[in-house]
Amino acid sequence: MAVRALLWDVDGTLAETEFHGHRRAYNAAFRAAGLPWRWDVPTYRDLLAVSGGRERLRHFFQRVGEGAVEDGLVEALMAAKQRAYADLSRRGALPLRPGVERLVREAAARGCVQALVTTSSRSAVEALLASQGAALSSAFAFRICGEDVAAKKPSPEGYRQALDRLDAPTGEVLALEDSPQGLEAALAAGLPCVLTLGDPSADAAGPSAWWHRAAAAVDHLGDVDQPSRLLQGPPCCPPMVTLPWLDALLEAG
Incomplete structure (x- = not known):
């Protein structure tokens, strides 16, 4: 067959792309927004149990005690994350x-x-x-x-x-x-x-x-x-x- x-x-x-691309892009989005979080490899490995970027962010916010987070913040972070990811891709950082x-x-x-x-x-x-x-x-x-x-x-x-x-x-x-x-x-x-x-x-x-x-x-x-x-x-x-x-x-x- x-x-x-x-x-x-x-x-x-x-x-x-996960650890060298998406993780770094999330961290860039957090920095740009003035937020204190940085996802290291062990943290991000745990977060990969949740599928989807928005879903992963909401899960993380709940985990660190932020509770319900406004949709606007999630969307702003995702937009910044996607820009950072696209930049990593353009620079050839994701073979x-x-x-x-x-x-x-x-x-x-x-x-x-x-x-x-x-x-x-x-x-x-x-x-x-x-x-x-x-x-x-x-x-x-x-x-x-x-x-x-x-x-x-x-x-x-x-x-x-x-x-x-x-x-x-x-x-x-x-x-x-x-x-x-x-x-x-x-x-x-x-x-x-x-x-x-x-x-x-x-x-x-x-x-x-x-x-x-x-x-x-x-x-x-x-x-x-x-x-x-x-x-x-x-x-x-x-x-x-x-x-x-x-x-x-x-x-x-």
Whole structure:
């Protein structure tokens, strides 16, 4: 069985945007607003349990005892955060993760449909893609972004919308994710999922880890000069995620 479509998550899967991009952009927004908070890596890792930027801010405000916060403040912070994120993208501060460009290119050469399914805003997605050049951006047939769904991951709504737009049965579509929420969303939509667990999110090991329900898990997709480390699933030979290896995952069910 051959993969006919790949559905890519963005943050942490396509590029390491969470800690090096979004976290820094939130902190820039806090500074610009004269607010005292700064999110370090451990704090932001905890906050990633909440999907969506506005939702994450409101959760944080409640956690630090701010209670109900006016919509105007949330929107102002999000606007400043999005400007800071776009600036980081333009400056090339958010490179693609290892193996992403290679696998996107291989899938495009085969004729696989590729699309993005993310909780990020469309503006953040487009800023990242613009920084990577037209070839990458044009490889994705469509994007399902945070504004397009009523419920964000772990809800499967984004993946279900994507499946409605694809001309491929569920059994020939594969999701690429990096988070518990993304894995849950993909599985709830009936999709097999491969996880790319980059540092610092790949801090668990063994069959009891949260990612044990994935079809496979690697630290990254891998390249010829940067082999991936297999955490779960059948052996990769060569040590990187390739289309034939993904085909075998689908065949194994």
